[in-house]
Structure formats: structure tokens, C-alpha cells
Amino acid sequence: MNPTLTRIPIGLDAPFRALHLSDNHLSLADSRDDERKNRLAQRRQREFDSAGKGVMLHITEQLAYAKENRLPILHTGDLIDFVSHKNLETAETLFKDIDYFMAVGNHEFSLYVGEAFEDEAYKMQSYDFVQKHFRNDLTFASREMSGINFVAVDNSYYRFTVIQLEKLKKEAEKGLPIVLMLHCPLHTDELYHLIMDDLHFPCAYLTGTPEPLLKPYDDYRYRQQKPDGATLKFIEYVYACPSIKAILGGHMHENAESILPSGVMQYITGGGYKGYAREIEFC
Numbered sequence: 001m002n003p004t005l006t007r008i009p010i011g012l013d014a015p016f017r018a019l020h021l022s023d024n025h026l027s028l029a030d031s032r033d034d035e036r037k038n039r040l041a042q043r044r045q046r047e048f049d050s051a052g053k054g055v056m057l058h059i060t061e062q063l064a065y066a067k068e069n070r071l072p073i074l075h076t077g078d079l080i081d082f083v084s085h086k087n088l089e090t091a092e093t094l095f096k097d098i099d100y101f102m103a104v105g106n107h108e109f110s111l112y113v114g115e116a117f118e119d120e121a122y123k124m125q126s127y128d129f130v131q132k133h134f135r136n137d138l139t140f141a142s143r144e145m146s147g148i149n150f151v152a153v154d155n156s157y158y159r160f161t162v163i164q165l166e167k168l169k170k171e172a173e174k175g176l177p178i179v180l181m182l183h184c185p186l187h188t189d190e191l192y193h194l195i196m197d198d199l200h201f202p203c204a205y206l207t208g209t210p211e212p213l214l215k216p217y218d219d220y221r222y223r224q225q226k227p228d229g230a231t232l233k234f235i236e237y238v239y240a241c242p243s244i245k246a247i248l249g250g251h252m253h254e255n256a257e258s259i260l261p262s263g264v265m266q267y268i269t270g271g272g273y274k275g276y277a278r279e280i281e282f283c
């Protein structure tokens with residue numbers, strides 16, 4: 001395993017190291033799930049195995065590396081590709097002896113991948129079943145490690161809520177430096193153009209993309225990724241909050257770093273299923 005090494009200066013007295021993983025997309029099913037899900041598992045395993053090295057081999061190596069080097073894992077979602085007994089059970093077993101903290105991804109609540117418009121009602125169909133397999137609250141959670149307040153917020157459907165903003169404000173009152181963990185990166189023009197112009201995707205899959213830049217999206221992606229009022233207020237607060245020192249994200253399946261207009265850096269770690277991992281030294 002060959003992690004990307006990143007140093008994030010946030011004014012700590014002593015350095016703190018962790019392994020940032022994202023988007024492993026475990027794609028497993030067994031007889032407890034229906035035939036449709038088992039067919040989906042086979043298809044998705046083939047898709048995520050395009051590099052010829054299995055998804056399971058990568059995650060096994062990543063977790064072994066974390067253990068050997070005593071690194072807690074900061075995971076930014078899509079650990080599983082879809083909701084299945086086997087996926088959730090495997091995730092729980094793999095992380096049994098691992099210290100981890102997680103921000104949830106859109107695929108954690110995906111029942112059959114791309115079969116429905118993903119909104120709160122869709123998420124709620126599997127929420128309780130998924131949540132019970134993970135240690136931290138998947139909607140909003142905070143955890144202090146070595147003087148850093150890691151705050152994981154669910155923006156897996158490109159939106160934040162009023163309640164998440166209230167909770168984030170309470171976290172800022174604690175006075176510690178905050179590292180925000182999100183699945184979907186926040187919009188920057190740089191990321192938008194990288195995804196649309198260089199990688200040639202039909203939309204940028206970012207949270208908070210301004211209206212004029214959503215024009216080329218089809219109707220589905222426009223409705224999905226257009227930020228609502230609560231989302232824009234949350235982002236405005238992130239820009240203004242001096243405690244927020246860095247953002248960790250995933251969802252893109254490629255490594256990227258992009259600075260927000262407020263000067264805060266976003267570190268996006270690529271797909272774990274391709275072997276991406278980022279070893280971070282906060283200092």
C-alpha cells in the first residue's frame with residue numbers, strides 16, 4: 001500500500017496522525033438478500049474491480065496498514081456500495097478492532113443503486129438498519145482526538161439541514177480546531193471545472209454549486225444537486241467560522257485538493273476500491 005502523505009498545519013502542540021479512507025464500495029450479497037441484489041453485487045464487483053485487484057484486497061491492506069501504524073481511520077463514506085446484510089456485516093467485521101470515525105455517503109443508503117430519486121424518504125427506508133452497524137451517529141457526530149474536534153456531517157444527498165447547522169455552531173463553541181468530514185465536497189470553481197472540463201462528467205457532484213453553473217445539468221442532476229436555503233446557510237457558516245481548519249471529503253473517487261474562498265483547504269481522497277488512501281499528519 002502506498003498512501004498519499006499530507007501534512008495539515010492547524011496549530012497543534014503535538015502532531016496527530018490518521019488514515020483518511022473513502023469510497024471502498026463493498027459490493028457483497030448472499031442468500032439473505034433477494035436475487036436482484038445478488039445480481040447487482042456481481043455486476044458492481046466487476047465494475048469496481050476494473051484495476052484487476054479486488055475491492056476486499058485493497059481494504060484489507062488499508063486496514064492492516066492502519067493497525068500496524070496505529071492510525072485511527074477517518075472515513076468519508078461509501079464504505080459499502082448498497083444496503084445488504086453481507087455488506088453491513090462485512091463492514092462491521094472488518095472494522096471490529098479498528099478505531100474509526102465516519103461521515104456517511106450516499107451509497108450507504110442505496111437499496112439497488114440508481115433505482116430511485118434519493119431523498120430523505122428514500123434514505124429513511126434503510127436508515128435504522130444501516131445506522132446500527134456503525135459506531136458514530138451518521139447524521140451528525142463529533143469526536144475529539146488529540147485536541148482536534150472532528151465533525152462528521154451527512155451531506156450525502158448534496159444538502160445540509162438547519163439542525164446540522166445548529167449543531168455545528170455548538171461544536172464551534174467548544175473552542176477547539178475543527179476538521180469537518182463530509183462525503184460530497186463543497187463546491188469550488190476549481191473542482192467544478194476539473195470534474196466537468198477535464199474529467200468530462202455530465203455534472204460536478206458537488207454541494208453548493210451556484211445556480212448558473214448548474215445550467216448544463218440534466219433535470220435529474222439539477223434537482224439533485226441544486227442547493228436549498230439551509231444548505232447555502234450551512235456553507236456560509238463554514239466559510240465564516242474561524243475554528244474550521246480543514247475539510248476531508250470523498251465521492252469523487254480521485255484525489256484532489258482545493259481551497260475554499262475562505263482559505264480553508266479541502267482534501268478529497270480517491271476511491272479506496274482503487275487503492276487510494278491518505279495518511280495525514282495534523283500538526
Ligand SMILES: [Fe+2]
Pocket residue numbers: 023025078105107251252253
Ligand atoms: Fe463513491
